[in-house]
Amino acid sequence: MKKILLASIALVLAVCFTSCSYEDPIGSKVTVYPIITLNGDAITVITEGATFSDPGAVATIGDEEVELTKTGTVDANTPGVYNLYYSAVNEDGFSAEKRRIVIVLSAAPSTVDLSGTFYRNGNPNNVVRIADRVYTADNAGGLSLSDPSILIKFTFYNIDDTRIYAPYQEDVSATGIDVESNIGTIISPDNFTWVLYASATYGTAVRNFIR
Incomplete structure (x- = not known):
């Protein structure tokens, strides 16, 4: 019995020495981001x-x-x-x-007053002038008021009476949406357009507002 057991151990060791190989452990490194x-x-x-x-x-x-x-x-x-x-x-x-x-x-006093209520697809967007060339909007996407939690309220600027822009702003809706506009167009004192870069809810459609 001892001979059989010793022979078995010897066979296992022989196989391991000839076919088992040592694998290096997978290396790891901590990187510190700037x-x-x-x-x-x-x-x-x-x-x-x-x-x-x-x-x-x-x-x-x-x-x-x-x-x-x-x-x-x-x-x-x-x-x-x-x-x-x-x-x-x-x-x-x-x-x-x-x-x-x-x-x-622009250093010139603005000749375009964008304050008032503008509409997109029948949905109101109330614009308030807080300084020359500086405004706020309470429904910048022109969405239905049925879900007020996703309505965007932000500050935007009348650059030169032909262009408007809303810089990147965080948490501009009750649901925490972040947003930035493109450089939009003032078509007339009663009509402007822009694109909003926000959540998937808004997409990248041109949003046309008419007073």
């Missing part, structure tokens, strides 16, 4: 001809400040919307990015 912190506000609104000084940003990886890359420029003498991007990359190739939006408004 963090970009803007100096100043993410949205800056100035009047045409004013001086714009970029407050910049800081990039860190862990406790160490690292090189930051900036792209984009601002022409403070030309009304429009400008984007400045700040980015950094860690040693493993993982990146992070932050954006600053700079809105340059």
Whole structure:
């Protein structure tokens, strides 16, 4: 019996030595992503001809400040919307990015008053003027009032009496929708259009509002 048992053990060892192989454990590595912190506000609104000084940003990886890359420029003498991007990359190739939006408004007093109630498909959107070229809207998507939890309420700007824009804003509905508009068009004091970049509820349709 002992001979049979010893023979069996010897056979197992022989097979293992000839066919079993050691597999290296799967390697793992912790990577620390860059963090970009803007100096100043993410949205800056100035009047045409004013001086714009970029407050910049800081990039860190862990406790160490690292090189930051900036792209984009601002022409403070030309009304429009400008984007400045700040980015950094860690040693493993993982990146992070932050954006600053700079809105340059025409210095001329606006001749277009967009305050009042506008309609899209019969749905009201109440627009309130809070300063020259600065407005709020309480149903920016022009949706039915049957579900008020998804109605978008935000601030937008009349850039130069021909263009309007709503910068990126968070939690603009009761359900927490974030939104930004394209640079929309003022067709007349009684008619404007824009596209909203929000949740799937809104899509990317051109939204036409008529007073």
